[in-house]
Amino acid sequence: MKAGNISYRIVKDKIFKYFIIVAAISSALPLLFILYYIVSNGISAISWGFFFELPKPPGEIGGGISNALIGTIILIVTSSAIAIPPAVLLGIYLSESRNSMVSNLVRNAVEVMQGIPSIVVGILVYAWVVEPSGSFSTLSGAIALAIMMLPIISKSTEETLRMIPHYILEASLALGVPYYKTILRVILPSGLSGILTGIIISISRIAGETAPLLFTAFGNPFINWDITEPSNSLPLLIFNYAGSPYKEWHALAWGASIVLIAIVLLLNIISKIISKKWEVKF
Amino acid sequence: MKHILLIIIVSFFVFSCGHKSEHPESEEKTQQEEIEIIGAGATFPYPLYSKMFSSYHGLTEVKINYQAIGSGGGIRQMLSKTVDFGATDAFMNAEELAKADNSIVHIPTCLGAVVISYNLPGKPNLKLSPEIIADIFLGKITKWTNKKIRGLNPDVDFPNQRIIVVHRSDGSGTSFIFSDYLSKVSSEWKQSVGRGKSLNWPVGLGGKGNQGVAGQIQQLPGSIGYFELIYASSNDMPVASILNKSGNFISPGIESVSFAANVVLPADTRVSVTDTDAPEGYPLSSFTWLILYKDLKTNVKSRRKAEELVNMIWWMIHRGQKYAEPLHYAPLPNEAVMISERILRSLKYDGKVILSK
Amino acid sequence: MINKLAMNSFSGDQSFKFILLSSAAFILMLVAGIVITLYYYSSLSLSTFGLEFITGSTWDPVSGEYGILPFLIGTLLTSIIALVISFPLSLIITIFIGEYFTTGMPNTLMRGAVELLAGIPSIIYGFWGLFVLVPIVREFQILFDIAPYGVGIFTSAIVLAIMIIPYSASIGYEVIGLVPKELKEAAYSLGATRYEVIKNVTLSYSGSGITAGVLLSFGRALGETMAVTMVIGNSNLLPGSIFGPGNTMASLIANEFTEAANELYLSALFETGLILFIVTAVINILGKIIIKKFVSGTK
Numbered sequence: 001m002k003a004g005n006i007s008y009r010i011v012k013d014k015i016f017k018y019f020i021i022v023a024a025i026s027s028a029l030p031l032l033f034i035l036y037y038i039v040s041n042g043i044s045a046i047s048w049g050f051f052f053e054l055p056k057p058p059g060e061i062g063g064g065i066s067n068a069l070i071g072t073i074i075l076i077v078t079s080s081a082i083a084i085p086p087a088v089l090l091g092i093y094l095s096e097s098r099n100s101m102v103s104n105l106v107r108n109a110v111e112v113m114q115g116i117p118s119i120v121v122g123i124l125v126y127a128w129v130v131e132p133s134g135s136f137s138t139l140s141g142a143i144a145l146a147i148m149m150l151p152i153i154s155k156s157t158e159e160t161l162r163m164i165p166h167y168i169l170e171a172s173l174a175l176g177v178p179y180y181k182t183i184l185r186v187i188l189p190s191g192l193s194g195i196l197t198g199i200i201i202s203i204s205r206i207a208g209e210t211a212p213l214l215f216t217a218f219g220n221p222f223i224n225w226d227i228t229e230p231s232n233s234l235p236l237l238i239f240n241y242a243g244s245p246y247k248e249w250h251a252l253a254w255g256a257s258i259v260l261i262a263i264v265l266l267l268n269i270i271s272k273i274i275s276k277k278w279e280v281k282f
Numbered sequence: 283m284k285h286i287l288l289i290i291i292v293s294f295f296v297f298s299c300g301h302k303s304e305h306p307e308s309e310e311k312t313q314q315e316e317i318e319i320i321g322a323g324a325t326f327p328y329p330l331y332s333k334m335f336s337s338y339h340g341l342t343e344v345k346i347n348y349q350a351i352g353s354g355g356g357i358r359q360m361l362s363k364t365v366d367f368g369a370t371d372a373f374m375n376a377e378e379l380a381k382a383d384n385s386i387v388h389i390p391t392c393l394g395a396v397v398i399s400y401n402l403p404g405k406p407n408l409k410l411s412p413e414i415i416a417d418i419f420l421g422k423i424t425k426w427t428n429k430k431i432r433g434l435n436p437d438v439d440f441p442n443q444r445i446i447v448v449h450r451s452d453g454s455g456t457s458f459i460f461s462d463y464l465s466k467v468s469s470e471w472k473q474s475v476g477r478g479k480s481l482n483w484p485v486g487l488g489g490k491g492n493q494g495v496a497g498q499i500q501q502l503p504g505s506i507g508y509f510e511l512i513y514a515s516s517n518d519m520p521v522a523s524i525l526n527k528s529g530n531f532i533s534p535g536i537e538s539v540s541f542a543a544n545v546v547l548p549a550d551t552r553v554s555v556t557d558t559d560a561p562e563g564y565p566l567s568s569f570t571w572l573i574l575y576k577d578l579k580t581n582v583k584s585r586r587k588a589e590e591l592v593n594m595i596w597w598m599i600h601r602g603q604k605y606a607e608p609l610h611y612a613p614l615p616n617e618a619v620m621i622s623e624r625i626l627r628s629l630k631y632d633g634k635v636i637l638s639k
Numbered sequence: 640m641i642n643k644l645a646m647n648s649f650s651g652d653q654s655f656k657f658i659l660l661s662s663a664a665f666i667l668m669l670v671a672g673i674v675i676t677l678y679y680y681s682s683l684s685l686s687t688f689g690l691e692f693i694t695g696s697t698w699d700p701v702s703g704e705y706g707i708l709p710f711l712i713g714t715l716l717t718s719i720i721a722l723v724i725s726f727p728l729s730l731i732i733t734i735f736i737g738e739y740f741t742t743g744m745p746n747t748l749m750r751g752a753v754e755l756l757a758g759i760p761s762i763i764y765g766f767w768g769l770f771v772l773v774p775i776v777r778e779f780q781i782l783f784d785i786a787p788y789g790v791g792i793f794t795s796a797i798v799l800a801i802m803i804i805p806y807s808a809s810i811g812y813e814v815i816g817l818v819p820k821e822l823k824e825a826a827y828s829l830g831a832t833r834y835e836v837i838k839n840v841t842l843s844y845s846g847s848g849i850t851a852g853v854l855l856s857f858g859r860a861l862g863e864t865m866a867v868t869m870v871i872g873n874s875n876l877l878p879g880s881i882f883g884p885g886n887t888m889a890s891l892i893a894n895e896f897t898e899a900a901n902e903l904y905l906s907a908l909f910e911t912g913l914i915l916f917i918v919t920a921v922i923n924i925l926g927k928i929i930i931k932k933f934v935s936g937t938k
Binding site for chain 2: 769777791
Binding site for chain 1: 318320322328329332333335336339345347348349362363364365489490491493494496497500513516517581583
């Protein structure tokens with residue numbers, strides 16, 4: 001380092017510090033303004049009826065988003081049911097076989113899955129499920145979302161289980177407990193909070209996905225409980241209504257945006273609480 | 283620690299069971315009366331369909347899930363048999379019909395007008411000639427202060443603005459009607475762009491669906507685009523009168539559309555009524571159709587569903603027509619209703635006729 | 640008795656290991672299935688157009704001519720401009736939380752804000768962009784006498800930039816956290832100011848990690864669909880300027896996939912998906928390899 005004038009260097013340091021502070025705050029504030037804008041636009045649309053009513057035909061005042069809300073919940077539950085078992089197993093596999101040829105290949109496959117654009121997932125599931133089954137369906141939408149959840153959950157499972165020291169595994173095996181019981185009864189429970197966090201984060205990621213649902217879950221103006229029929233979801237509703245020329249539908253879309261952000265936020269908070277309270281510590 | 287986790291897991295199950303407990307109720311309904319029919323296609327008649335289907339649900343409990351994904355989408359999803367019925371404002375051409383596994387029928391439901399709308403101060407009602415329209419959408423007229431435009435509209439005070447063309451980004455029957463018309467009136471258009479649901483547009487930006495184009499135009503000063511009449515009237519947007527074949531400037535409306543519809547319909551109802559000969563007819567009018575397989579077993583899963591579907595369409599072309607005029611669509615002429623009845627009666631499920639009446 | 644127990648546990652272990660292995664086989668099959676499906680559905684377009692699919696600038700469903708150059712350029716332009724905008728901002732935020740305020744209120748607030756923004760779904764950013772950003776951009780375009788589209792490549796680049804700031808900032812934060820304390824302490828003990836430490840130690844040390852972060856953010860921007868579709872203008876022509884409308888590969892698929900009624904059209908869209916998939920996969924793996932090297936280098 002060139003030893004320049006000391007006071008010049010100190011001044012430079014100070015200037016840089018204040019520059020970073022001012023710049024960071026001034027770049028974060030406008031971003032938060034986005035949030036404020038959404039909330040201030042949508043809050044007026046939210047009422048009791050908003051949650052329990054169906055959307056009205058275009059140009060008619062009122063209506064709600066109950067079809068999309070229930071559709072989103074069903075999509076989340078179904079896609080979780082599809083994605084969690086194989087994803088957790090995959091995470092266990094990856095954490096147990098750390099450096100074999102195969103496991104590295106699998107690890108790269110997970111990496112590829114995580115980077116796959118969501119719109120591509122949409123057309124794949126259309127080709128795999130929608131066309132062969134001859135119908136758009138909630139199930140096909142859930143499969144598309146499950147494909148997006150899979151890498152997130154398996155990676156977080158792997159990372160969590162890797163933190164559990166080997167001596168625990170060895171102690172259990174030394175006691176004569178079979179390997180599978182050791183994994184299921186000892187290792188998995190100690191990593192449960194980490195796995196749960198991963199699951200919730202993956203849900204919060206897919207809750208707002210629209211692109212994979214365009215050609216799968218398709219949309220539905222009615223409430224639908226049957227997973228072989230199409231259903232609506234919050235992001236789909238926002239997409240369809242935001243581009244419409246109707247003020248009433250814009251209002252519904254802003255309201256739905258608040259609900260969607262609230263869901264994602266809630267999930268993030270839950271995951272934070274879980275990972276803080278039951279941190280995997282050894 | 284474990285206890286708390288347990289509580290979370292248990293409550294999760296209770297939560298999901300809570301949903302299931304609501305489930306049987308709706309399941310019973312499904313078994314008894316609820317039937318869900320899925321359709322997709324044109325955005326052009328979407329406001330009317332959504333009104334009709336919502337009223338029909340009130341009458342019969344039959345749920346019709348209609349997704350306005352564009353006419354091109356309606357045809358494609360019919361061909362891949364992922365929907366129970368399709369909707370289009372561009373009747374299927376021979377090539378498309380040949381691709382279908384089974385023969386397909388067209389049933390007209392109403393008539394509509396494609397309007398030219400724009401975002402100009404004071405919302406003037408412009409007069410436009412086919413030549414001007416073609417030149418604007420070919421990118422040859424780029425400013426509102428163009429002589430030709432001012433020549434036809436001497437009273438309008440045009441801003442010195444660029445013209446922003448807005449067209450459809452998805453495959454659209456509305457685009458088909460529009461380009462069909464321009465292909466009839468402009469040889470240059472016919473050669474360089476042609477007619478189709480998806481086009482290689484020489485200028486402009488794309489909006490998704492009729493609603494998308496209308497939304498863009500509302501947002502962009504100086505823009506011009508085309509969409510169904512109702513999207514203009516429900517949003518208080520101005521529309522142009524268009525010079526027709528007989529030399530009259532005709533503004534779009536139920537009457538002028540009906541004049542254009544006054545043609546002899548072929549037995550399969552596939553007819554273009556753009557650039558009409560009728561002196562009072564609006565030149566950008568069109569029928570809009572539902573499309574079905576002649577034997578509904580091709581894509582509809584049960585006979586009961588097929589029956590409900592055909593009954594619903596029967597209702598649409600009869601009593602449902604009363605919803606057309608309030609939404610600025612022209613109801614079907616009697617002749618069209620009669621031909622449609624004949625087509626509906628000929629529909630079959632697994633070889634057996636559906637309508638017994 | 641003991642034998643039986645051993646037998647039981649043996650078969651239990653066997654089947655458990657089998658299940659684990661089959662989950663691994665499942666994911667490999669899934670990825671293989673993805674590649675095969677995309678390739679299979681693209682084959683018609685691949686054989687019809689060959690390389691011209693990439694170099695062709697006409698996308699004309701009427702005449703059946705498909706070239707994706709406009710969308711390739713649109714995709715690259717939006718993503719690169721978004722990176723250029725977001726990189727300095729996310730670096731500033733990274734230094735703010737990673738160097739100046741590693742604990743305490745400012746840290747919590749800033750990180751909270753970043754996480755909050757990362758959680759907003761892309762469709763909502765698109766919605767916001769359409770109603771807030773587009774009119775603002777249009778005002779500027781009128782001011783500078785550019786065709787006032789409002790929507791366009793530049794607008795979608797801004798929306799993309801906002802969307803990837805939280806993502807790249809969180810990678811940057813992790814990368815900076817891996818810089819060994821000893822190095823920084825050594826620099827301080829030599830009398831370096833904080834600015835000099837950040838510039839000469841932290842940033843230069845974590846250079847490759849930051850590069851990887853940029854790559855990963857780039858991969859994310861490439862595949863983003865919904866927000867871009869809503870504000871890019873969906874014009875299938877070669878973009879005339881960055882302030883005019885354009886289209887990206889992802890939003891092309893979103894707009895036209897449900898309606899491609901003939902084989903070639905559909906195949907062309909699948910090939911677009913295939914290219915998008917390959918590009919993002921390569922960028923992602925590359926980014927992860929660099930990050931891995933960087934992490935193992937710090938140990």
